[in-house]
Amino acid sequence: MxxxxxxxxxxxxxxxxxxxxxxxxxxxxxxxxxxxxxxxxxxxxxxxxxxxxxxxxxxxxxxxxxxxxxxxxxxxxxxxNCEAFISRLILQKNNCKKIMRYIKYKPHKSIFDEWIEELNINIDEIDGDNLQNILIQNYKDDIEFLGMxxxxxxxxxxxxxxxxxxxxxxxxxxxxxxxxxxxxxxxxxxxxxxxxxxxxxxxxxxxxxxxxxxxxxxxxxxxxxxxxxxxxxxxxxxxxxxxxxxxxxxxxxxxxxDEFHKYIVIEDSFGTKEIPRKIGWPNNRIEIIEHKKEFSVCKRLDTGELINVKNEIIELGDEGYYCNQDYQEYYLTVDKGQVIDVVDIYGSYALATLNGEYGWIKKNFIEKL
Known part of the structure; x- marks a missing residue:
């Protein structure tokens, strides 16, 4: 076309x-x-x-x-790209091996998972060619919709x-x-x-x-x-x-x-004065210098800068340690009575957002609404 x-x-x-x-x-x-x-x-x-x-x-x-x-x-x-990719995997016969690799090794949820579960298919007992045929037979309209x-x-x-x-x-x-x-x-x-x-x-x-x-x-x-x-x-x-x-x-x-939860601040907290440079993919690799209980001292491999990284954000990959999400060493300044959105709780701290910026606050300074 x-x-x-x-x-x-x-x-x-x-x-x-x-x-x-x-x-x-x-x-x-x-x-x-x-x-x-x-x-x-x-x-x-x-x-x-x-x-x-x-x-x-x-x-x-x-x-x-x-x-x-x-x-x-x-x-x-x-x-x-997702719609085009899924339709090609199914409709193009030369992708019969690729579709199996994708289903078995993808790092995320997929529509294939839901289709395979619905059809009660054992992915270890079928080849790519048969899987393509079965999916086309059962979801022809959906697949053509994605491809066109x-x-x-x-x-x-x-x-x-x-x-x-x-x-x-x-x-x-x-x-x-x-x-x-x-x-x-x-x-x-x-x-x-x-x-x-x-x-x-x-x-x-x-x-x-x-x-x-x-x-x-x-x-x-x-x-x-x-x-x-x-x-x-x-x-x-x-x-x-x-x-x-x-x-x-x-x-x-x-x-x-978004899917964040609203909390009310129950105690004033004075945070970081200046917003630091963010760590984000693909420049998210770090070296742990000193491991501590909540925030470990780390070196950014892209700049050589020393920063404190929340331990739950540190992950070990094939090429060493990295931050598993966008990260800043930034602490929110909040006043008692303010309402903030909390992304998640990590140890004794909450990762929250206020006025478009994300930062840390002690979890005993906030209460869920």
């Missing part, structure tokens, strides 16, 4: 409200919570720019729900695509690999003349001094990155980019939903 036939063009001369979501990754409940929060109406557009399956707990249910949504005229569902999704949407001054476009004035000449797999698109040049809205690469990856997961809206570069890292990162959320057109003018802003 030619790529141009998978690009949707909409001409909208009237005022409108458009809601764009990406990288749901099997998070059906949080997606529904987000859509309710932004008060999605039949008069709005809803654009989902890919990766609504894989990595989360409810991939099959999310797929079925997205399929139903896609039947409505005001809802547009685009492919991400559009890859881009153009509406007025905006382009919506999962990962990015090539650095060309005629952006429609981009390759399928770029549309679906482009890495770090925000660091590239956008020559299309339109604002490009992408997911795929968590927005927090671009922030050196913040773990904040909100969408990046860069009017100068005409690039908007909306992936909140959900089901990819520990600290994550689902973002909804809202574009409101009124009398030819655009109002663009971000809304989000």
């Amino acid at each position: 030619p790529l141009n036939s998978r690009i949707i063009n909409l001409n909208e001369e009237q005022d409108y409200r458009l809601i764009c979501v990406s990288d749901i990754h099997g998070g059906l409940d949080l997606f529904k919570k987000l859509i309710e929060k932004v008060d999605f109406k039949q008069s709005d557009y809803l654009v989902i720019i890919g990766d609504f399956i894989e990595k989360g707990k409810f991939n099959k249910e999310t797929l079925l729900y997205i399929k139903e949504l896609s039947e409505k005229d005001n809802i547009i569902v685009l492919s991400g 999704l559009p890859i881009a949407l153009e509406i007025e001054d905006f382009i919506f695509v999962h990962a990015g476009i090539n650095e060309k004035e005629d952006w429609k000449e981009s390759t399928l690999k770029t549309f679906l797999y482009c890495e770090q698109f925000y660091k590239k040049n956008n020559k299309s003349g339109k604002t490009v809205v992408v997911g795929h690469w968590p927005a927090s990856n671009y922030r050196d001094y913040s773990i904040n997961c909100d969408s990046i809206i860069d009017n100068e570069k005409k690039i908007i990155c909306i992936d909140g890292g959900y089901n990819v990162k520990k600290i994550a959320q689902l973002n909804a980019l809202i574009i409101e057109k009124t009398n030819g003018e655009y109002n663009i802003y971000n809304e989000s939903a």
Whole structure:
């Protein structure tokens, strides 16, 4: 199928409200919570720019729900790399060995896990060719839906695509690999003349001094990155980019939903004055200098800087120790009576967020609401 036939063009001369979501990754409940929060109406557009399956707990249910949504005229569902990858694994016979490797060794949840459980298949007693045939027989409509999704949407001054476009004035000449797999698109040049809205690469990856997961809206570069890292990162959320057109003018802003718990501060706490540089993939390797009860003294291998790292964040991999999530040696400043969101409790400390910044606070300084 030619790529141009998978690009949707909409001409909208009237005022409108458009809601764009990406990288749901099997998070059906949080997606529904987000859509309710932004008060999605039949008069709005809803654009989902890919990766609504894989990595989360409810991939099959999310797929079925997205399929139903896609039947409505005001809802547009685009492919991400996950949808394209899963459909290729099943539909292309030369992937019969690859599909088995993926199922057995993937580091995350997959729609394959749910399909295999539903069909009561013993993965150790079947080969890839037979598995492909069985999945096609039982989930033909779902698999074809994943493989035939559009890859881009153009509406007025905006382009919506999962990962990015090539650095060309005629952006429609981009390759399928770029549309679906482009890495770090925000660091590239956008020559299309339109604002490009992408997911795929968590927005927090671009922030050196913040773990904040909100969408990046860069009017100068005409690039908007909306992936909140959900089901990819520990600290994550689902973002909804809202574009409101009124009398030819655009109002663009971000809304989000997360799974954190609300706590109230019961004692004042004075934290870190300056925000330190973040440790994040791929520059997340460390060397333990001195092991301590809560925070161990470590050296960042990328900068040589000594920092205190919470022990639960330290993990041993094939190439040595690393931080298993985005990390900052940062302590929140809070006042008694403030309400904060807590990501998790680690030992005697809580990892929490206040005013868009993430940091540590002693858990006996807070109470759950």
